[in-house]
Structures are given as structure tokens and as C-alpha cells.
Amino acid sequence: MGRVEISHISREFIKEDGDRVVALSDINLSIADDEFVSFVGPSGCGKTTLLRIIAGLDKASSGEVRVDGSLITGPGQKVGMVFQEYSLFPWRSVLSNVAFGLQMRGIPKEERQEIARKYISLVGLSQFEQSFPYELSGGMRQRVAIARALATDPDLLLMDEPFGALDAQTRNHMQCELLDIWETKKKTILFVTHSCDEAVFLSDRVVVLSPRPGVIREIINIPISRPRDRTNKEFIDLRRCLLEMIDEEEREEERIKCKSGNL
Known part of the structure; x- marks a missing residue:
């Protein structure tokens, strides 16, 4: 499971000075079960x-998101999210961090630790569970953050530049690890990145967003068989x-700013 329907999503913000900022405008997208889709675009285009x-952490100004037919109105069990900053609890061990979501659902300690250990093993960290x-x-x-997101068995995994802070060698390694997990667990993954290389390496499709207001400029199919060279x-x-x-979109944004006197 993990089918996603994004229908006419727009998002507006009101700045402190009263100006209206349109972050997203009329986004429409269908994502199939078990699909790996990446979002790329200039900074500020509304990817995050x-x-x-989609995660239910922010409200759209208009439109709706459904996962497996269920309307998203807030955070829920169908959707897991991995952030760039890891967002781990520093006072908790690896085992305790991965088991946290299960604890919040009231799953007994022995059962949640058994589930957590399974996912810690999946990401290759069994010997570090007490670290x-x-x-x-x-x-x-x-890896711990990914294991924690997977432990609650979501239908959909959202990843917001999860490897952006890593060095190039570690990043490439983590991309391969993620594909192994994706192929093992058969989750739908939506992945935000600034790296076109990463998007092509990982994805079934790449969604290109324009500068603010973010609209879908293009959807690129990646027909290359895996593993990719x-x-x-x-x-x-x-x-x-x-x-x-993306360069063309950024140049157009600069021209618009110059013309409006914002530069």
C-alpha cells in the first residue's frame, strides 16, 4: 500500500508585513504503490x-491529499517522515529511539523492542543498539532515523533531503542502502533533494518544481534499470x-526579481 493522490494543493503564507506569499499553486500528482518519486527544483520552490x-504537519490553503484513499488531516500511522537533521533524542539509545513511535502507540516494551531490533538489523546497526x-x-x-520511521510500518515514507549533510562518499553509500531497504520493504517513497544526480540514481520519476510559486514544470521518467551506473x-x-x-528556472526567477526591483 502507499498510493498517493495530491489534488489541487496550494499553500499561501502571510508575512509579518502583511504581504501574501504563494509557496505552492495547484499541485496535482498521482503516485502509485511502491513508487520512488523525487522532487527537485530551485531553493524556495516549495519542495519541503x-x-x-503530505505528512499532515502543515495545512494546505486549498486542495487535499489522500493516502490509500484516506484524507490526510494531520500526522498519522500511514505516513512516516525522515528529516535532514536526524531528529533523534540524544538521551535515548539507538534501540530506544527506534522504538519511540511504537511506545507512543502503547505497544508493550518487549514487543516494541523486538520490532525495533528487526529494523535496526535492517539498517545494519545491530551492534550499536545500546549506543x-x-x-x-x-x-x-x-540510518537510525530511517529505522525509526520504518518501525511503525507506514504505507508512505517521506524523506526531506535526508543525506544533504553527509559527505559525498557516505551519501552515495546511503543511497544504495536506501534502495536496498526500499526493494526489501516495498514502501512508497517521496524524496526531496537538491541533487539531480541523487534524483536520477534513486527514482522511478522525478518531479521538477518551478520557483515560487511552486508549480509542477515537468515530470521525468527514469527508465534506466537498477542498479544504475x-x-x-x-x-x-x-x-x-x-x-x-533547474538552471533555466533560476535564471527566469532572477529576471523577474530584477524587473520588479527586488534585487
């Missing part, structure tokens, strides 16, 4: 805002296409 609306976040590397902390010509051509598309 859209993810937060604390400060004792782990950035990549290991992000970053030196493959088709891979390189798709990455170049995405980069050129």
Missing part, C-alpha cells in the same frame, strides 16, 4: 512545504537535462 502537507546518537557518525544517525550515457544525459531545467 509540499512534503509537510547513543553522539557516539555515531552522521550516516549511522541517519552514474557513468552511463543515459544517466548523464538525464542528469544534464534536470540541471539545465
Whole structure:
């Protein structure tokens, strides 16, 4: 399970000076069960805002999101989220962090620890279950965050630049780890990234958003079979296409700012 229907989502903010800011405008998108979809676009295009609306952490100004036919009105069991900052409790061990969501649902201690250990093993950290976040590397902390999100068995996993703070080698390794988990657990994943390389490497489809107000400019299918070779010509051509598309959007945004006198 994990089918997502995003219908006519718009989001407006009112700034302190009273100005109205349109972050997203009329976003419509259907996402299939077990699909891996990435969102790319210039900074400020509303990628994270859209993810937060899907998670039920933010309210749309108009439109609706449904997961497996159920309307999203707030955080719930169908959706798990992984943030860039890890968001682990520093006073809790790895085991206790991963079991936290299960504890909040009232699952007995022995059962939740058994479930948590299964997911800790899935991300390759069984020997660190009694360690604390400060004792782990950035990549290991992000593995813990992924295990915690998966432990509650959501239909949909949302990931907001989860590897953005990692070095290049660790980031590439974590991308492969994530694909292994995705293929094992068969979850629908929506993934926000600034990296076109990462989007092409991971995704079934890549959604390109325009600068504010964020609208869907293009949806790119990635037909390359997995595992993917970053030196493959088709891979390189798709990455170049995405980069050129985003660069063009950013140049257009600069022209609009200059014309309006905001620069």
C-alpha cells in the first residue's frame, strides 16, 4: 500500500508585513504503490512545504491529499517522515529511539523492542543498539532515523533531503542502502533533494518544481534499470537535462526579481 493522490494543493503564507506569499499553486500528482518519486527544483520552490502537507504537519490553503484513499488531516500511522537533521533524542539509545513511535502507540516494551531490533538489523546497526546518537557518525544517525520511521510500518515514507549533510562518499553509500531497504520493504517513497544526480540514481520519476510559486514544470521518467551506473550515457544525459531545467528556472526567477526591483 502507499498510493498517493495530491489534488489541487496550494499553500499561501502571510508575512509579518502583511504581504501574501504563494509557496505552492495547484499541485496535482498521482503516485502509485511502491513508487520512488523525487522532487527537485530551485531553493524556495516549495519542495519541503509540499512534503509537510503530505505528512499532515502543515495545512494546505486549498486542495487535499489522500493516502490509500484516506484524507490526510494531520500526522498519522500511514505516513512516516525522515528529516535532514536526524531528529533523534540524544538521551535515548539507538534501540530506544527506534522504538519511540511504537511506545507512543502503547505497544508493550518487549514487543516494541523486538520490532525495533528487526529494523535496526535492517539498517545494519545491530551492534550499536545500546549506543547513543553522539557516539555515531552522521550516516549511522541517519540510518537510525530511517529505522525509526520504518518501525511503525507506514504505507508512505517521506524523506526531506535526508543525506544533504553527509559527505559525498557516505551519501552515495546511503543511497544504495536506501534502495536496498526500499526493494526489501516495498514502501512508497517521496524524496526531496537538491541533487539531480541523487534524483536520477534513486527514482522511478522525478518531479521538477518551478520557483515560487511552486508549480509542477515537468515530470521525468527514469527508465534506466537498477542498479544504475552514474557513468552511463543515459544517466548523464538525464542528469544534464534536470540541471539545465533547474538552471533555466533560476535564471527566469532572477529576471523577474530584477524587473520588479527586488534585487
